[in-house]
Amino acid sequence: EVQLVESGGGLVKPGGSLRLSCAASGFTFSSYSMNWVRQAPGKGLEWVSSISSSSSYIYYADSVKGRFTISRDNAKNSLYLQMNSLRAEDTAVYYCARDATSYNGWFDPWGQGTLVTVSS
Amino acid sequence: QSVLTQPPSVSGAPGQRVTISCTGSSSNIGAGYDVHWYQQLPGTAPKLLIYGNSNRPSGVPDRFSGSKSGTSASLAITGLQAEDEADYYCQSYDSSLSGRAVFGGGTKLTVL
Numbered sequence: 212e213v214q215l216v217e218s219g220g221g222l223v224k225p226g227g228s229l230r231l232s233c234a235a236s237g238f239t240f241s242s243y244s245m246n247w248v249r250q251a252p253g254k255g256l257e258w259v260s261s262i263s264s265s266s267s268y269i270y271y272a273d274s275v276k277g278r279f280t281i282s283r284d285n286a287k288n289s290l291y292l293q294m295n296s297l298r299a300e301d302t303a304v305y306y307c308a309r310d311a312t313s314y315n316g317w318f319d320p321w322g323q324g325t326l327v328t329v330s331s
Numbered sequence: 332q333s334v335l336t337q338p339p340s341v342s343g344a345p346g347q348r349v350t351i352s353c354t355g356s357s358s359n360i361g362a363g364y365d366v367h368w369y370q371q372l373p374g375t376a377p378k379l380l381i382y383g384n385s386n387r388p389s390g391v392p393d394r395f396s397g398s399k400s401g402t403s404a405s406l407a408i409t410g411l412q413a414e415d416e417a418d419y420y421c422q423s424y425d426s427s428l429s430g431r432a433v434f435g436g437g438t439k440l441t442v443l
Contacts, residue, residue, distance in 0.1 A: 246432065255333065255437040256369075256377065256420050270431055306376055315424055317367035318432075319379040319388070
């Protein structure tokens, strides 16, 4: 079964840091681009970042550029999101999602999400 | 303000047909990027519903269909059922954002 499981969320003070992880199983992780998508409480989906299969191509939303770093370890079938200089507006459920194709692709599957709360 | 515009809410009675629009521009849907749709049931992660404008993944009922024309796309749900009550999101890509993924603001479907 294709599965993504996020971890690492929690409560952090403004200006703090957090590292999210996403463990993949049931598919050849090294063959797919991966994404982080977040959803603030009661709000819609916001794409955050993507990384190509070999980490050659990395993209960020303007809202997180310079503060967040996406990475992956294909040997460990894992995706990461290092979040620094966190702000209250970063409070959200963070989902990892597999990119179905290398271009114009859809996200499938999604993990169950991990909640990040930024508050003093 | 989302790059792709969806109505905040739609509603329909059981058995009826509803449509959800997703309006973009010449830099995203109109540029030829495909549109994908997701269903998010309350308290759960989004789930792929339609990919490549009009294709259904295995397991998605044929009551759900998608279409795309010009700078817009639509999701249609026929034979509305109570379990269809959820949030629905469209997704595409935008050339003005260097090809980054973009989502619509989401539409809450209420089954009356």
